[in-house]
Amino acid sequence: MTRTDAATEGNEAAALLEYTRALVDPHLRAAVASLPGSIRRVAMYHFGWQNADGSPAAGGAGKAIRPALVLAATRALGGDPEQAVRAAVAVELVHNFTLLHDDVIDEDHTRRHRATAWTVFGVPDAVIAGDAMLALAQRLLAEDGRAMSPGASARLSTCVIELCAGQQADCAFEDRDPDQVSLDECLTMATAKTGALLGCACALGALYAGADDRAVRAMDGFGREAGLAFQLIDDLIGIWGDPAQTGKPVGADLSAHKKSLPVVAALTAGGPAAAELAELYRGAMNTRAEVGRAAEAVDRAGGRDWAQSCAADRMARAVHHLSRAVPDLSAAGDLLALAEFVTRRKH
Amino acid sequence: MTRTDAATEGNEAAALLEYTRALVDPHLRAAVASLPGSIRRVAMYHFGWQNADGSPAAGGAGKAIRPALVLAATRALGGDPEQAVRAAVAVELVHNFTLLHDDVIDEDHTRRHRATAWTVFGVPDAVIAGDAMLALAQRLLAEDGRAMSPGASARLSTCVIELCAGQQADCAFEDRDPDQVSLDECLTMATAKTGALLGCACALGALYAGADDRAVRAMDGFGREAGLAFQLIDDLIGIWGDPAQTGKPVGADLSAHKKSLPVVAALTAGGPAAAELAELYRGAMNTRAEVGRAAEAVDRAGGRDWAQSCAADRMARAVHHLSRAVPDLSAAGDLLALAEFVTRRKH
Numbered sequence: 001m002t003r004t005d006a007a008t009e010g011n012e013a014a015a016l017l018e019y020t021r022a023l024v025d026p027h028l029r030a031a032v033a034s035l036p037g038s039i040r041r042v043a044m045y046h047f048g049w050q051n052a053d054g055s056p057a058a059g060g061a062g063k064a065i066r067p068a069l070v071l072a073a074t075r076a077l078g079g080d081p082e083q084a085v086r087a088a089v090a091v092e093l094v095h096n097f098t099l100l101h102d103d104v105i106d107e108d109h110t111r112r113h114r115a116t117a118w119t120v121f122g123v124p125d126a127v128i129a130g131d132a133m134l135a136l137a138q139r140l141l142a143e144d145g146r147a148m149s150p151g152a153s154a155r156l157s158t159c160v161i162e163l164c165a166g167q168q169a170d171c172a173f174e175d176r177d178p179d180q181v182s183l184d185e186c187l188t189m190a191t192a193k194t195g196a197l198l199g200c201a202c203a204l205g206a207l208y209a210g211a212d213d214r215a216v217r218a219m220d221g222f223g224r225e226a227g228l229a230f231q232l233i234d235d236l237i238g239i240w241g242d243p244a245q246t247g248k249p250v251g252a253d254l255s256a257h258k259k260s261l262p263v264v265a266a267l268t269a270g271g272p273a274a275a276e277l278a279e280l281y282r283g284a285m286n287t288r289a290e291v292g293r294a295a296e297a298v299d300r301a302g303g304r305d306w307a308q309s310c311a312a313d314r315m316a317r318a319v320h321h322l323s324r325a326v327p328d329l330s331a332a333g334d335l336l337a338l339a340e341f342v343t344r345r346k347h
Numbered sequence: 348m349t350r351t352d353a354a355t356e357g358n359e360a361a362a363l364l365e366y367t368r369a370l371v372d373p374h375l376r377a378a379v380a381s382l383p384g385s386i387r388r389v390a391m392y393h394f395g396w397q398n399a400d401g402s403p404a405a406g407g408a409g410k411a412i413r414p415a416l417v418l419a420a421t422r423a424l425g426g427d428p429e430q431a432v433r434a435a436v437a438v439e440l441v442h443n444f445t446l447l448h449d450d451v452i453d454e455d456h457t458r459r460h461r462a463t464a465w466t467v468f469g470v471p472d473a474v475i476a477g478d479a480m481l482a483l484a485q486r487l488l489a490e491d492g493r494a495m496s497p498g499a500s501a502r503l504s505t506c507v508i509e510l511c512a513g514q515q516a517d518c519a520f521e522d523r524d525p526d527q528v529s530l531d532e533c534l535t536m537a538t539a540k541t542g543a544l545l546g547c548a549c550a551l552g553a554l555y556a557g558a559d560d561r562a563v564r565a566m567d568g569f570g571r572e573a574g575l576a577f578q579l580i581d582d583l584i585g586i587w588g589d590p591a592q593t594g595k596p597v598g599a600d601l602s603a604h605k606k607s608l609p610v611v612a613a614l615t616a617g618g619p620a621a622a623e624l625a626e627l628y629r630g631a632m633n634t635r636a637e638v639g640r641a642a643e644a645v646d647r648a649g650g651r652d653w654a655q656s657c658a659a660d661r662m663a664r665a666v667h668h669l670s671r672a673v674p675d676l677s678a679a680g681d682l683l684a685l686a687e688f689v690t691r692r693k694h
Contacts, residue, residue, distance in 0.1 A: 036512035038519065101478060105471040124452040124518045127474060131448060132511040134478065138485045139504035142497050150497055161662035164479040165383035171471045172385065248392050 013341030016334055020068040021060075023082065026252070027089045031140060035132055042129035046100060047119045062112065065342055066091045066201045072334035073205025073219050076326050084208035086140050087152055091201045093137035094156060098163055098197075100130035134160065148207045155207070155220075157201035166192025173259050178281040179267055186264045190231045191224060198227035202335070206325065221321035225314045226339040232311035233343050235260035236304065239295050246280060251291035254298075257281055261310070266303030273301035315343060360688030363681055367415040368407075370429065374436045378487060382479055389476035393447060393464045409459065412689060413438045413548040419681035420566050422551025425671050431555035433487050434499055438548045440484035441503060445510055445544075447477035452518060481507065495554045502554070502567075506547035513539025522607050525614055533611040537578045538571060545574035548681070553672065557601040562669070568668035572661045573686040579658035580690050582607035583651065586642050599636035601645075604628055608657070613650030621649035662690060 029290035032043045044050040048059025071081035102108070103116040104126050110116065118126035141153040169189040173181050202223035206216040236251030238260055253260050259267075265279050277297040285291055298304060318339060319329075326332040379390045391397040395406025414435035418428035449455070450463040451473050457463065465473035488500040516536040520528050549570035553563040554581050585600030585607055606614075611622050624644035632638055645651060665686060666676075673679040 035508065036515075038515045039508075039511055097478075101474055107472060125515060127448055127452060128511045128518075129446075131478075131481065132508050134481060135504045135507035135511070139501055139508070142406045142489075142500035142504055145497065150492065150500075153489035153497075153500060154486055157482045157489055160482035161382065161386075161479050161486070164386055164475045164482070168383075168385045168472060168475045171475075 012333075012337040016072065016338060017031075017064055017068050017230075017341075020064045020071055020088070023071070024064060024067045024085060024088050024092065027085050028092055031089055031093065031136055035136065038125075039129050039132045040309050042117055042121050042125050043096075043133060045120060046096060046111075046129065048112060048114065050118045052115075059112065059114065062095075064092065065338065066095050066197060068338055069198060069201040069206070069223060069335070070205040071200040072338055073223075074209045076210045076332040076335050077209035077215060077219075079205075079209025080172040080209075084205055086144050087204040087208050088201075090137040090140045090152075090156060091197065091204060093133045093140070094160060094163075095197060097130045097133040097137070097160075098125050098167070100133065102167060104130075104155060105167065110189055130262075142192075148210065152204050152207050155173070155200055155203055159196050162192045162196040166194075166196065169193075174257075178259065178278045181259055181264055183261075183264050183268050186259065186261055187228070190261060194231040195227035195229050199223035211325070215326075218321045218325035221338075222318045222325065222335065225318035225321060226342065229311040229314040229318065229339075232261055232307045232314065236307050236311075239263075239298060240304070247271035250288070251295050254291050254294045255285050257285065262298055262303035262307040264303075265306040265310075266298040266301035269301045269303070269306075271301060273297045277301060315339065359680075359684040363419065363685060364411055364415050364688075367411045367435070370418065371411060371414045371432060371435050371439065374432050375439055378436055378440065378483055382483065385472075386476050386479045387466055389468050389472050390443075390480060392467060393443060393458075393476065395459060395461065399462075399467045406459065406461065409439075409443075411439065412546060412685065413442050415685055416545060416548040416570060416682070417552040417555070419679075419685055420549040420570075421556045423679040423682050424553050424558045424562060424566075425555035425678075426552075426556025426558075434550075434551040436554050437484040437487045437499075437503060438544065438551060440480045440487070441507060442544060443486070443509075444477045444480040444507075445514070447473050447480065449514055451477075452514065471581055480652040495557065499551050499554050502547055502550055506543050509543040511538045513537075513541075513543065516540075521604075525606065525625045528606055528611055528614075530608075530615050531609050533606065533608055534575070537608060538575055540580040542571035542574035545577070546570035549573040553664050558672070562673075565668045567670035569665045569672065569682065569686075572665035572668060576658045576661040576665065576686075577689040579608055579654045582609050583589055583654050583658075586610075586645060587651070597635070598642050601638050601641045602632050604632065609645055609650035610648075612657075613645040613648035616648045616650070616653075618648060620644045624648060625662065654666065658690060662686065 030049065032040060035043055041050070041054065045052055048057055070084055070088040070091055074081045074084040093296055099111060100117055103111055104118045104123055108116055109119055117129065137156065138153060141149050141156065149314045159269070166189050169185070170193060173186070173189065175345070199220040200223070203216050203220040206219040211219070238258065239251055239262060241248070263277070267274055277294060280290060280294045280297065285294060322332055322335060323329055329336070376396070379387060379394065382390055388397070388401060392399055395404055398404045417431055417435040417438055421428045421431040440550060446458060447464055450458055451465045451470055455463055456466055464476065484503065485500060488496050488503065505681060513536050516532070520533070520536065546567040547570070550562055550563050550567035553566040558566070582600070585605065586598055586609060588595070590597055610624070624641060625640045627637060627644065630637070669679055669682060670676055
């Protein structure tokens with residue numbers, strides 16, 4: 001692919017995301033507006049629509065990749081995306097439910113360049129707002145009244161349970177010694193935390209196109225594999241990303257001792273570089289020199305190459321799944337553009 | 348009602364609860380067993396089926412009042428309770444989702460005479476287990492595949508949002524000055540926190556009996572009003588209950604500065620007793636003498652009488668709703684026995 005192709009594809013994805021936000025945002029806002037006032041306040045802050053004092057804010061509610069996948073999957077299977085808006089809103093609500101709770105659990109202070117909800121409103125209000133958003137997502141599907149809604153609701157609930165398992169595993173890994181986490185466990189965790197909801201978004205899109213079970217499952221596989229590729233690229237950016245573009249210091253994930261996929265691949269590779277990395281992970285890694293040495297050790301132990309080739313492999317698997325759901329891949333251009341977008345982004 | 352009648356009714360309710368547990372428990376256990384291992388562990392501890400180390404525990408999973416209401420409502424409307432077991436399990440899972448999160452939010456250390464889940468497994472695991480239980484409840488209804496399931500799912504989701512609003516209001520009241528909480532706000536909060544799920548349980552039972560919308564709404568009203576009566580009695584027990592039966596010290600709710608319904612009724616009544624109570628609530632209330640004076644002040648300000656007559660009034664309203672759902676009240680004996688049981692219990 002030439003640079004011009006990539007740029008065109010980037011523009012195509014950007015246009016798709018803009019189209020999605022224009023279609024989904026009013027419904028998302030209406031859904032959030034139906035929440036009781038005290039909870040709505042926290043939700044509107046979290047989405048970037050209000051400041052903490054309740055005054056309007058211009059901030060966006062994220063890139064809307066998951067709703068875009070819902071609508072693109074519906075279109076790829078010959079459905080009308082406008083009929084799938086409710087599912088797109090439900091998926092976006094579930095995504096934001098996980099963000100609210102994960103920020104509490106991980107004690108993260110910043111999200112989308114703003115203070116996280118729990119730091120502004122306290123842990124109780126953030127937990128409660130997340131709970132209410134999950135229930136709201138379910139209510140939207142339950143009130144949809146169409147033949148595919150119960151199936152969509154069951155898939156979304158199953159996905160939430162997998163997201164919970166992923167988040168739980170992520171927390172458990174933090175407490176374990178660097179060399180006590182296997183790469184398989186880490187891949188399972190990343191699939192649960194990131195792949196499951198992207199897969200669910202695509203599967204719900206397929207359901208709302210009236211697709212058969214085989215196509216729905218293939219769409220789920222496409223989203224899952226693309227999601228894992230997305231996570232691998234995200235992990236690489238967390239180590240080697242350009243601070244000017246990521247808004248984070250060089251090697252931010254390393255100094256936070258994150259057991260990301262390239263790091264675990266390096267730690268479990270054996271050899272002197274792996275041993276050096278494990279030693280650095282047992283220490284504080286406060287200095288830029290130490291962080292630089294850790295990044296080099298990940299590279300020398302093969303973690304960087306592994307993550308890059310694993311991401312490519314997962315994208316190939318994703319496209320294979322997609323071709324089973326949509327035999328004429330020319331109809332799946334939007335989905336491919338979105339997948340390329342999330343795995344090529346630089347920040 | 349004579350003492351013998353009351354005793355008979357108590358036995359009737361006890362038999363109903365036993366019947367419910369026998370019918371529902373295997374399905375509840377099977378649902379929980381379907382959760383991923385790391386989450387199942389926390390859930391099984393919370394339900395009292397396992398100790399923290401994973402060894403079997405004999406503890407029960409609570410009285411099963413909500414599932415009993417589901418099944419009794421189905422029967423009262425001519426349905427087969429066995430067809431409503433899935434709804435009963437879903438309601439019990441939602442109840443336990445709220446307990447897991449409320450214990451985290453309220454920083455409560457004891458539940459059903461055991462250490463709360465968050466004190467044993469940490470806040471992250473308790474929050475995650477609650478999330479997964481809520482999703483599991485929704486999955487059960489979504490996978491039910493019957494005509495009434497989407498309606499039941501929508502009602503349950505709407506109820507969860509109301510439970511969230513109630514818990515949020517409860518937290519917000521804790522931070523406000525004793526005389527800044529109105530009785531109306533307090534009643535709305537108690538209805539949301541306690542009445543909503545009891546109402547939802549009865550409404551789901553009606554839905555699974557194939558009842559029409561009018562009967563479903565009347566059943567919801569019955570459960571809500573009975574739930575509020577239950578809360579009022581619970582609040583009275585929290586002040587004047589026998590420590591030997593409640594397992595808590597005399598006036599436990601007072602020394603915890605809880606703004607329960609009788610307390611708020613007293614505080615907002617005006618007069619010298621209300622002023623004395625407000626003064627005591629602004630202090631530490633560490634001594635038995637102070638707690639005793641507070642209880643007396645609630646009584647003198649009319650909080651105790653108000654709560655007793657309000658509970659009776661709410662029970663009358665509950666029965667009125669019930670008579671609209673089930674014109675021949677003799678068919679609703681189980682529901683009445685359960686309502687009497689929860690409003691007459693001593694611990």
